[in-house]
Amino acid sequence: MPELPEVETVKRSLASKLIGLTIKKAIVRMPKLLKLNSLEEFTKNIQDKDILALERRGKYLLFELSSNFLLIIHLGMTGQLVYQKEKALAEKHTHVIFKLDNQGELHYTDIRRFGRIILTTMENKNQISGLKDLGPEPLGSDFTKEYLKNALGKKKSCLKALLLNQSLVAGLGNIYVDEALHQANLHPQKLGNNLSPEEVNKLYCAIKKVLKQGIENKGTSIKDYVDGEGKAGSNQENLWVYGRKGNSCKKCGLPIEKIKVAGRSSFFCPKCQALDQNHGEK
DNA sequence: AAGAAGTCCTGGGCGC
DNA sequence: TGCGCCCAGGACTTCT
Numbered sequence: 343m344p345e346l347p348e349v350e351t352v353k354r355s356l357a358s359k360l361i362g363l364t365i366k367k368a369i370v371r372m373p374k375l376l377k378l379n380s381l382e383e384f385t386k387n388i389q390d391k392d393i394l395a396l397e398r399r400g401k402y403l404l405f406e407l408s409s410n411f412l413l414i415i416h417l418g419m420t421g422q423l424v425y426q427k428e429k430a431l432a433e434k435h436t437h438v439i440f441k442l443d444n445q446g447e448l449h450y451t452d453i454r455r456f457g458r459i460i461l462t463t464m465e466n467k468n469q470i471s472g473l474k475d476l477g478p479e480p481l482g483s484d485f486t487k488e489y490l491k492n493a494l495g496k497k498k499s500c501l502k503a504l505l506l507n508q509s510l511v512a513g514l515g516n517i518y519v520d521e522a523l524h525q526a527n528l529h530p531q532k533l534g535n536n537l538s539p540e541e542v543n544k545l546y547c548a549i550k551k552v553l554k555q556g557i558e559n560k561g562t563s564i565k566d567y568v569d570g571e572g573k574a575g576s577n578q579e580n581l582w583v584y585g586r587k588g589n590s591c592k593k594c595g596l597p598i599e600k601i602k603v604a605g606r607s608s609f610f611c612p613k614c615q616a617l618d619q620n621h622g623e624k
Numbered sequence: 625a626a627g628a629a630g631t632c633c634t635g636g637g638c639g640c
Numbered sequence: 641t642g643c644g645c646c647c648a649g650g651a652c653t654t655c656t
Contacts, residue, residue, distance in 0.1 A: 343649065401650080419649055420634085435634085454633045456650060472651065499627070508651080516649060565636095565648085605629070606649065 344417040346480070346513030347556030347577065348567050349401050352423055355570035356448075357396045359425045364392050364443040365407070372437035375452070378460050378470075387411060387461055388440075400476045400512030410464045414473065418456025420566040424449050453566065476512040480549050485511060490549075491542045494534035501537075501545075502530035503604035514549070517562055517584045520609050522548040524583045529617040530601075530608040555580060583609040 344352070368388045373381040391407035398404065403423070405413035415423060426447045432439060433451055438459060440448040450459065460470060468474050477493070478484035493510050494501075504510055505519040514522070523530055525548035528541060537545070561567055561575030564585060568574055578585075582592050587600040591611040600609050 345650095416650080418633095418651085452633095453635070454649085456633070458651090497626085503627085506650085607647085 343419050343515050343517060343564070344421060344561075344567055345401060345515035345518050345556070346398075346553055347518070347559075348561035348569075348575065349398050349403060349417065349513070350557050351561045351569045351575060352417070353396055353398045353403060353570075355573075356423065356425055359446075359570065360393045360405075360442075360448065361396060362393065363446070364390060366390065366441045366443050369439040369441070370437070371432070371439075372455065375437050375450075375455065375457065375459050376461075377458050378462070384459075384461050388413070399473065399479070400508055401515070402473055402476075404467075406464070412462050412464050412467055414458075414460040414462065414470060415450065416458045416472070418452060418454065418458065420454045421450065421452040421457035422566065422568055422572075423570060424451070424568065424572045425570050472508070475509045477508065477510045478512065480511050480513060480553055487543060487546045490546050491537075491539070494537060494542065497534055499534055500531045500603060501528055501534055502606065502608055504534045505549075506604060506606065511549070513553070516606050516608075517564075517581070518549075518552050518556060520584045521552040521582055524548075524610060524615060525552060527614050529615045530603045530610055532617060583611065585609065 365388055368385055370381055370385060376384050391409060391411055393405055394408060395406040401416060403415040407413055426449060428445055430447055435453045436449050436451045438450040442448065462470060478489060494504060497504060501523060502519060505514050526544040528545060556562060556577045559575055559577035559580060560569060562577040563574035564578050583598050586598045586609060588597050591598055591614060594611060594613050596611060596613045598609055599612050600607055
């Protein structure tokens with residue numbers, strides 16, 4: 343599941359290879375992936391565009407192209423964007439092939455087809471639903487302790503739902519939310535407006551810590567995730583709770599539990615992340 | 625009108 | 641062995 347660290351790793355691994363190249367054409371095998379463009383419009387407009395820059399916003403990859411075009415790619419759950427230095431065979435679920443002017447190719451592969459590809463212009467960037475509604479970058483300067491405190495206090499939802507909400511903070515997904523909550527000793531079902539200043543502070547630091555670690559380890563490769571060179575990351579070896587049901591907590595030794603919160607599986611330590619922990623304290 | 629639930633989609637794992 | 645069922649989850653749509 344590509345979340346912020348995975349998308350950032352893809353961006354970094356592709357940037358050096360792609361910037362300065364030209365997209366000669368795109369072969370779209372799954373037009374349904376193009377949510378906002380017709381097949382004709384997409385293939386016509388993408389043709390002969392230079393790749394000027396590659397950015398990330400939340401879980402979105404943004405390719406800045408010549409003539410003011412912007413290619414937006416969201417990897418969904420199982421999306422892979424892999425550079426091939428020469429013509430390569432398309433896999434079963436390779437839905438788009440971008441042919442480059444150096445004979446290389448960029449393959450978009452997505453088994454579950456939850457991803458999206460949008461071609462728009464720089465001017466319309468802030469009108470794309472999903473992208474325009476994103477909250478601050480958790481590793482950027484807009485994401486402050488004060489912001490998090492206000493954002494959590496406003497809404498009456500549990501922490502799990504709040505942190506998964508991309509308009510509150512951009513880029514977190516199921517894995518890093520569970521990891522951050524464990525680092526901060528907070529139960530996923532605790533209400534956002536029920537946090538002490540200390541708890542907000544711990545959560546703020548935990549979010550940054552788990553994301554930075556994820557980037558350092560080049561992403562979490564549990565099932566499908568690979569970077570732009572097709573290489574897996576190693577952060578799955580450093581998880582404290584996600585996917586560790588029944589294994590002992592690395593802090594206290596008790597078995598990690600798994601429950602459903604906000605429609606998503608949530609892994610947590612019943613002792614370190616007790617719901618009533620710190621009640622009345624401080 | 626906010627928050628919850630349903631939806632899309634395929635492959636892997638499990639029970640019988 | 642093989643069939644059917646359930647689960648995984650990002651973000652949008654639909655419901656309450």
